[in-house]
Amino acid sequence: MTDALKRDGHRLTPQRLAVVAVLAESKGHPSVERIYEQVKKDFPTTSLATIYKTVNLLKELGQVLELGFADLGSRYDGHQPWPHSHVICTRCRRIVDPAVPAMADISKRLARETGYVINHHRLDFFGLCPACRKRD
Amino acid sequence: MTDALKRDGHRLTPQRLAVVAVLAESKGHPSVERIYEQVKKDFPTTSLATIYKTVNLLKELGQVLELGFADLGSRYDGHQPWPHSHVICTRCRRIVDPAVPAMADISKRLARETGYVINHHRLDFFGLCPACRKRD
């Protein structure tokens, strides 16, 4: 990611590096708010606006994927910035990324049937994770 | 939908009936703003707040499906208020609903592999519709 920033003529400020670090290290799909909290640990003066600007910049460079949810708000994924599926726990909000190899075929078939040119997709499953199930 | 409202002890006001009518008649997936415009044709004094309240009520009753998009905002579907897939044109925003029969199997397989209990899913494809393709 840092390479992508440099390559595109952007400065590598400490704040940007911190945002990149959070996105690279966090296994989950952090919200802007969550990134903000993490970055503030190292740079307490950082503002939310900077996080938004940096995240949007990375999104434009194709380095992170934005996942907009109607209720959870936007989450970001810096590990696999290409279309992939998610399984979201509706209670604890844990998100895992399972492999769904069938999607490429389905995508191609739909393109044929609908006449659309499909360049991107999104597949989310909602339910309860094992931990939250037990807690019932 | 009107039955569902009555059954749940809600009043059938002209405004609510108008919202239901828009959701039932519109082939696409209207936004709150779009519903508002349509309803105002018959009831010019209607407020946006009422549309929001009615749509949320119908959503709670399971009569409409809310589709939150990161950029397009929320759209509503009163025809098939159960999970189904969408193909969205990223230029003109036209949305069609193709059949994807394979989803039930994939859902079951993921439940087995991840340990989650999956009760709902969402599948969206993004691309260009035939009309917008030609206009290029």
Next chain:
DNA sequence: CTCCCTGCAAACTATTTGCACCGTC
């Protein structure tokens, strides 16, 4: 006649923008 519902305006949340100062390159 009783509440529930409506419509207005204000409140809220999430995100974006303007601008003076600052620090990377």
Next chain:
DNA sequence: GACGGTGCAAATAGTTTGCAGGGAG
């Protein structure tokens, strides 16, 4: 040293809420 980036505060967009008056049941 120049100019892109930061941080603050104010602006904006989308949605929700509080409350007084009005109409469905």
